[in-house]
Amino acid sequence: MRWWPGGAAGDLVRAVEVAGRIGARYADLERGSLAAFDGDTMIGYVKIRFKPSADEVHRVFLDGGVHPAHRRRGFGARLVEAGVAAAKVLHARHHPGRRLVVDVHRPGHIAGLAELMRSQGFEPVRYFRRMEHTLRDVSPVRARIEPWSQESDDDFRRVRNAAFEDHWGAVPMPTDLWRNKIVNQTFRPEISFLHREATGAAAGLLVTMSWDADTEATGIRDAHFMIVGTLREHRKRGFATALLAHALRAAAEQGYDRASLVVDPASPSGASGVFERAGFVPEARYIRWALET
Template sequence: MPGRSSSPTWRPLTREDAQASADLLNAIEAVDGTGEHYTAEDTLQELVDPYADLERGSLAAFDGDTMVGYMKIRFKPSAAEVHRVFLDGGVHPAHRRRGIGTALVEAGVAAAKVLHTRHHPRSKLVVDVHKAEHIAGLAELMRSRGFAPARYFRRMEHPLGDVAPVDEPRIEPWSEATDEDFRQVRNEAFEDHWGAVPMPADMWRNKIINQTFRPDVSFLFRDAAGVPVGLLVTMSWDADTEATGIRDAHFMVVGTLREYRRRGFAGALLAHALHAAADQGYDQTSLVVDSASPSDASGVFEKAGFVPKTGYIRWALET
């Protein structure tokens, strides 16, 4: 357990903080039950995010060599009327109730304003924080700094056993040759989703095509003319498997072009991916859904057999 120094040292995050970041996040999970476990490789992927300016948009608190708190800003590659900046952070359970969380939130809001001015000054700035609703003290901290609930999300899970195969020749797995089709379909399918912006190639590589990506459980759906109209992208975290003994295939992205919705494409993709995950030895599948999704995603997932679990709140501060 970290010591009880009353005066932590502060500095921006660097790429060399991957292991210290993983240690902190795992200590937070042990108390908060976030269900998210990390390796240094996982946290490094976030530290090298091309839209995370560590020098201007991060801050970490240290007790000796141990990281006891952090915040990190991720700005958007593009923005129209609103630029929604994402603020992430946390405090080690043994160092809470000492003002570190408040200081980090305030520093995060200030950093968000700096990055907003540098990248999208003509848009309105909104700072978003996305956290599980059950974390003790989080709501009080958010409200005290002017944040209010803006959106609600839900993690859903589907245990796997014997899953019937799906005979759909228009569904194909991810490949290097179709990677750009996947990215383009994702961008078009999420044009009308709250807070979503197109993912440029560098963000796609960082957030999707990384060590957690599972290409054998990621699929593209083409229409009768061969045009890609839907996708399902799967990711899986080895740290979660090691910590829980449960091998989870997380459906990170499930989307269909707007004009092709309500035709069964999403259902077919889900059924196909569920069979593939079961066939490859996964114990369960999971996903996170926006409760106000314009495509009625919650209903589609429930029909496919997913059960609601952990709730999340997207807190927002309009500046």
């Protein structure tokens, strides 16, 4: 087996989406990515993404995987070890005065993942739920809601940053990261909305993504609500509920088969209850593993 600088992006994505992800400014492919090969065949990879800003803690995200035919042979452990070493290098370059935490975010059902993470010193620190909505029996809603546009894009970003200030692990997204991570090839502007209060000030947002490769592989066209947020001073006034109803209706009208999202049940916004009342049901659990160095 040999190792090679490079890396690739994760689950069921097209080449153009991979190119966008690995070309991200906060990926640093030279120092933060490796691919594992068996002969000329790539069998695994690891890629590190560091944060553009940090408070007391700098969370570095480790992404990667091993081809199913090559699992249970120690390759995953070697990739994680290499990823942690790369995370330390990037941390020292960008946030040397902060405390480093390496994060891995993965579905809880992956066989052998828990054993691998614990063997490398990682511990589960947060649990998330994937929730889905079948898009049946969705009704229109009356509210001051507008679709995404180039003119309102910065309002979307600023509302996202302010709405997630009190959320675990969240940091502000500068413009370049917003454009790479959110407004990219998987972004669906026709199902992304801003809620304004009577004065015209933006109070909440909903951002939708969809992956064509997932649709091709599963036959299910999924509208994934990547971001749903309301400014703290506007919470518990029905803004999130109105955004969800509006987006569900739009997704149904545009031929999507379902909507989905991932929620932190411990979120201070009470998002889980809002999503359940909107008709979303839990389908899978995700675990955030962390290694403090």
